[in-house]
Amino acid sequence: MSLLENLNWRHAVKAYDPTKKIAEEELNKILEAARLAPTSSGLQPFRVIVVENQELKENMVKGALNPEVMRDCSHVLVFAAWDNYSAEKIDKVYDYHTDVRELPRGRFGSYTDQLKTIYGAQTAEQNFAHTARQTYIALGLAMAQAAELKIDSTPAEGFSNEVVDEILGLNELGLKSVTLLYLGYRDAENDWLSKMKKVRIPMEEFIIRK
Numbered sequence: 001m002s003l004l005e006n007l008n009w010r011h012a013v014k015a016y017d018p019t020k021k022i023a024e025e026e027l028n029k030i031l032e033a034a035r036l037a038p039t040s041s042g043l044q045p046f047r048v049i050v051v052e053n054q055e056l057k058e059n060m061v062k063g064a065l066n067p068e069v070m071r072d073c074s075h076v077l078v079f080a081a082w083d084n085y086s087a088e089k090i091d092k093v094y095d096y097h098t099d100v101r102e103l104p105r106g107r108f109g110s111y112t113d114q115l116k117t118i119y120g121a122q123t124a125e126q127n128f129a130h131t132a133r134q135t136y137i138a139l140g141l142a143m144a145q146a147a148e149l150k151i152d153s154t155p156a157e158g159f160s161n162e163v164v165d166e167i168l169g170l171n172e173l174g175l176k177s178v179t180l181l182y183l184g185y186r187d188a189e190n191d192w193l194s195k196m197k198k199v200r201i202p203m204e205e206f207i208i209r210k
Contacts, residue, residue: 006147008198013152013182015190016072022183026149027075030183033145034077037138041115043093045085045131046138047175049078049168059167063160066182073154074184078164079139080175081131085119132178139179146183154182 027050034048051057052075060076061067070076082089090112098107119127139155146153157179164170164177186194200206 003144006144010143010147010153011193011198012154013186013191014069014193015187016069016184017187018072020074020185022074022151026151029149030142030145034138034142037141039134043090046079046081046135049080051076051078056167060164063163065158066156069154069182073182077142077181077183078168078177079135079179080170080177081128081135083128083174083176084124085127087116090115128176135178139181142181152184152186156180156182
């Protein structure tokens, strides 16, 4: 199927079959799509936490708008962004870039100095807003890859960030949760949305040409 056919197939599933689990090979393809997502300055200022453990999922349910979805899905992906930029983080990423490309460390020093100046002049809140936005690109690619594999998904912002961050120990990692992606296989009988037509604003209204 084409990408557009896959996107027309997918919807935000409202009920998952708890007996069906995603194969590790297919899960890794979804994670790889997220890893390959483009990010500002190539910094990849976020991480993806994979939650399969049922006890952890049960603990994270507190504050979730769709607790049954969180409980019954196969895996929960937590997209968690850096809580702030720092010179050390930027240097670590670019040292890795130069090592992989077999270039001398510091090869991009003039550019990284600019980044440090820009982000150093901003508050932690401003920087987190920027790192958080990067996660949505990876989220979209993960959903597209899942759809290609005919794995259902539900993106979610409706959850308690404080609960998730505490349970997963994200503060200690310098991370804050931004979005969740529930993955699994739909419970066709109870997923009420699957019985409805997909609705999007018409192209002639959605696209504004100048």
